[in-house]
Amino acid sequence: MIAARPVWAMAAAAATGIQVGATIVATRFVIEQTDPASLAFLRYAIGFCCLLPLAMTAGRWRIERRDLLPVALLGITQFGILMILLNYGVRFIPSAQVAMIFATFPLLTMLIAAGLGRESLTTQKAAGVLLTILGVGVTLSGDLGDTAESGGKWIGPAAVFAAALCGAVCSVFYRPYLRKYPALPVSAFAMFASVLFLGLLAAGEGFFAHWPRFTGDGWAAVVFIGVSSGVAFFLWLWALANISPTRVTVFLSLGPITAAVLGAMFLGEEPSTLIIVGLVCVVLGLWLALRSADGEIAGPR
Numbered sequence: 001m002i003a004a005r006p007v008w009a010m011a012a013a014a015a016t017g018i019q020v021g022a023t024i025v026a027t028r029f030v031i032e033q034t035d036p037a038s039l040a041f042l043r044y045a046i047g048f049c050c051l052l053p054l055a056m057t058a059g060r061w062r063i064e065r066r067d068l069l070p071v072a073l074l075g076i077t078q079f080g081i082l083m084i085l086l087n088y089g090v091r092f093i094p095s096a097q098v099a100m101i102f103a104t105f106p107l108l109t110m111l112i113a114a115g116l117g118r119e120s121l122t123t124q125k126a127a128g129v130l131l132t133i134l135g136v137g138v139t140l141s142g143d144l145g146d147t148a149e150s151g152g153k154w155i156g157p158a159a160v161f162a163a164a165l166c167g168a169v170c171s172v173f174y175r176p177y178l179r180k181y182p183a184l185p186v187s188a189f190a191m192f193a194s195v196l197f198l199g200l201l202a203a204g205e206g207f208f209a210h211w212p213r214f215t216g217d218g219w220a221a222v223v224f225i226g227v228s229s230g231v232a233f234f235l236w237l238w239a240l241a242n243i244s245p246t247r248v249t250v251f252l253s254l255g256p257i258t259a260a261v262l263g264a265m266f267l268g269e270e271p272s273t274l275i276i277v278g279l280v281c282v283v284l285g286l287w288l289a290l291r292s293a294d295g296e297i298a299g300p301r
Contacts, residue, residue: 009242010251012235017251019232021099021258023225025266027087028095030221033214036087037201039222042212044079044198046226048191051234055188063181063189071177075190078170079233080197085163092156095263099256101160103133106249108168113245118172125246128288132253135281171245178241187234253282 031039063071090098106129113119177186202208214222239248257278263269 006243009239010247013239013243013248013251014254016232016236016239016248017254018258019228020102020252021255021260022262023228024086024090024098024102024255024259025095025262026221026225028090028098028263028267030214030218030225031087031090033218034212035202035205035207036084036091037198038205038207038212039087039225040080040083041195041198041202041207042222043083043226043229044191044195046223047230047233048188048195050227050230051184051188051191054234055184063177063185067177067180068189070173071186071190072193074170074174074177075193076197077166079191079194080201082163082166082170083198084201085159085166089156089158089160089163093160094269095267096256096260096269097157098160099259100137101157102164103253103256104161105164105167105171105252106246107133108165109171109249110246112168113172116172118175119244119246124288128285129246129250130285131288132250132282132285135253135278135283135285138278138281168249171240171249174237174240175245178237183234183237183241187230187237191230191233250286253285257282 027039034042086098086102089101093101110119110121110126110129114121174186236248260269
């Protein structure tokens with residue numbers, strides 16, 4: 001029987017997967033009003049402001065000096081490099097297509113964790129992850145032609161895949177620090193490091209030369225992206241601290257379904273008629289991935 005904490009951790013991971021799909025749609029909505037690094041800077045500056053008060057009131061928030069650089073580098077990769085690549089890819093391909101490629105995140109995480117000996121690679125777990133990705137592919141198969149039409153035949157998909165790879169690496173390497181420290185200070189410090197990094201890149205795009213020129217709806221999208229990112233990253237790290245990286249990242253398969261639905265509602269992107277079949281595959285894949293032995297679930301720190 002799965003303990004209460006892992007159940008809540010899986011719920012947090014599921015919420016994060018839905019948030020990823022929603023922010024991809026919001027990013028595609030607003031990306032034409034700014035540049036990739038500038039949008040990423042705004043996103044995580046807002047997210048950091050949301051996390052900081054909570055981190056400061058946490059009982060134990062100091063991070064040892066020797067761990068500051070590794071956590072900062074993970075934050076720069078997770079928030080800086082990943083988000084620039086993702087924002088760049090969104091320029092070329094529809095939001096649902098972006099989410100589909102980004103859904104390779106669980107498979108990449110599983111392979112990296114297994115290759116480093118940090119997680120067992122069971123047949124059932126592998127089948128579950130592959131089934132979720134198959135479900136995503138079935139759901140969005142009708143949109144595959146859009147990639148060529150939008151001029152991003154390989155640049156956009158390659159950028160999004162590279163973003164997924166960055167996230168998978170970070171999901172595995174965050175784990176030791178999340179066993180050592182509470183999720184809040186790690187979240188806040190990693191995000192702070194990325195804000196400094198992204199600020200330099202945003203300056204190169206001319207972000208600080210003038211006040212950002214967003215429409216009213218554009219500002220609403222930016223605020224939603226920033227606030228939800230701060231909350232979702234805390235949930236993401238808390239989930240990683242309590243269950244295995246593959247179990248956490250498999251919930252990213254909910255992102256493409258969310259992106260397909262919201263993209264149709266707000267961006268006029270036609271969803272695939274196979275969405276129900278794909279959703280069934282995703283649900284079955286999640287069920288398979290979560291039915292592995294109890295010993296594979298990380299207990300409380």
